[in-house]
Amino acid sequence: MARIVMKFGGTSVANLERIHNVARHVKREVDAGHEVAVVVSAMSGKTNELVDWVQTMPKVAGAASPFYDAREYDAIVASGEQVTSGLLAIALQSLGINARSWQGWQIAIKTDNAHGAARIQDIDGSDIIRRMGEGQVAVVAGFQGIGPDNRIATLGRGGSDTSAVAIAAAVKADRCDIYTDVDGVYTTDPRIEPKARRLKKVAFEEMLEMASLGAKVLQVRSVELAMVHKVRTFVRSSFEDPDAPGMGDVLNPPGTLICDEEEIVEQEVVTGIAYAKDEAQISLRRLADRPGVSAAIFGPLSESHINVDMIVQNISEDGSKTDMTFTVPSGDVDKALQVLSDNQEKIGFDVVQSEKGLVKVSVIGIGMRSHAGVAATAFRALADKGINIKAITTSEIKISILIDGPYAELAVRTLHSCYGLDKA
Ligand code: ASP
Ligand code: MG
Numbered sequence: 001m002a003r004i005v006m007k008f009g010g011t012s013v014a015n016l017e018r019i020h021n022v023a024r025h026v027k028r029e030v031d032a033g034h035e036v037a038v039v040v041s042a043m044s045g046k047t048n049e050l051v052d053w054v055q056t057m058p059k060v061a062g063a064a065s066p067f068y069d070a071r072e073y074d075a076i077v078a079s080g081e082q083v084t085s086g087l088l089a090i091a092l093q094s095l096g097i098n099a100r101s102w103q104g105w106q107i108a109i110k111t112d113n114a115h116g117a118a119r120i121q122d123i124d125g126s127d128i129i130r131r132m133g134e135g136q137v138a139v140v141a142g143f144q145g146i147g148p149d150n151r152i153a154t155l156g157r158g159g160s161d162t163s164a165v166a167i168a169a170a171v172k173a174d175r176c177d178i179y180t181d182v183d184g185v186y187t188t189d190p191r192i193e194p195k196a197r198r199l200k201k202v203a204f205e206e207m208l209e210m211a212s213l214g215a216k217v218l219q220v221r222s223v224e225l226a227m228v229h230k231v232r233t234f235v236r237s238s239f240e241d242p243d244a245p246g247m248g249d250v251l252n253p254p255g256t257l258i259c260d261e262e263e264i265v266e267q268e269v270v271t272g273i274a275y276a277k278d279e280a281q282i283s284l285r286r287l288a289d290r291p292g293v294s295a296a297i298f299g300p301l302s303e304s305h306i307n308v309d310m311i312v313q314n315i316s317e318d319g320s321k322t323d324m325t326f327t328v329p330s331g332d333v334d335k336a337l338q339v340l341s342d343n344q345e346k347i348g349f350d351v352v353q354s355e356k357g358l359v360k361v362s363v364i365g366i367g368m369r370s371h372a373g374v375a376a377t378a379f380r381a382l383a384d385k386g387i388n389i390k391a392i393t394t395s396e397i398k399i400s401i402l403i404d405g406p407y408a409e410l411a412v413r414t415l416h417s418c419y420g421l422d423k424a
Helices: 016-031 046-060 070-077 079-094 126-133 160-170 204-212 220-229 293-303 330-342 366-370 374-384 405-418
Strands: 003-008 035-040 099-102 109-111 120-123 137-141 144-146 152-154 175-180 201-203 233-237 256-259 272-288 311-313 321-329 351-364 391-395 398-404
Touching (some): 003 016, 003 160, 016 035, 016 079, 035 079, 046 079, 070 079, 070 152, 079 099, 079 137, 109 160, 126 137, 201 204, 204 256, 220 233, 272 293, 293 321, 293 330, 311 391, 351 405, 374 398, 398 405
Parallel strands (some): 003 035, 035 137, 175 233, 201 256
Antiparallel strands (some): 109 120, 144 152, 233 256, 272 321, 272 351, 311 321, 391 398
């Protein structure tokens, strides 16, 4: 017997038929004798609709500013999950399963006060554990908890992944199964490279890089949480027949296991190729080379909530002037340029140049730590295809390369094959 938390995303609960299908997945595990708790998202599209209503209300009411109260935003957008938790409980009861829905405040999933982007601080799992022992299935509304002000707080978009991992940690589950509309994590985006392979296992750290680099299978925070609490997390599809052979396999269910690197015996050097579109490059030319320049540049940018990613500074040729290049999302370029020009005197640069529409491709793998020449292989392969590199950053387990947008797909395919990731 295992203790399993099963999470179903928006497309998996998109309509009543799909919710019935989800109930069959849950029934399979219950019938096998496992202790089960379930976490659900809102029906796909629902949260967007609710957010849109929140944003439109002040306009309709003739308010002078588009401002709305974040606590009311949370009260409204959390309702999508409330509906699916109740519907799934009814579907389970119809299949003869003892099930009950739970809202975040009933458990309680305690969060901080950051309404709209709250963080979970504490979950008391004892009641869910007791009920699981009695054969009851808790169907928990994801994405929500209760803040110190005793009001509903939501966890940020995509937050029900984080709810699921947090509950798995709180009830000490053997596994957290994230059911979604893809059947696992791939070596790269299969829409770009049809030869991409589904990974059997991927380390938490690698998944963190892939998720934050635009491989949007899981909310990044859920992976961080899984890493901290060592929650073994499976990404798998809810669209397969719940009773197909192998679906109930306890040790190796179909999908990708995200786990501690110690569990990965045959570590490849490179695990995957990720990419992030719509990057922009900003370069400050003839910048004073003295203590405090970086702080003078990146302080005001961060105060303006501009997310700076790659940063490259040249070693000064003459000891007095240098160049600094960094990337921001294309959508933030105009704001960033404004902030820089407002601070030009304080920073002390001559001209600023910018370019939008760039792409960052990244090679990821914990095996890189112990292998030389991984970066050189990428540079050679890109050069052979005539792809120009604009900037490079590296970490222990990642090499990121900035290139012109139109070369994105070619670069992804080239890197995927040069590390032998193509399926046979
Ligand atoms: N329903 C929420 C959203 O769309 C949470 C989630 O799906 O994870 O962001
Ligand atoms: Mg999601």
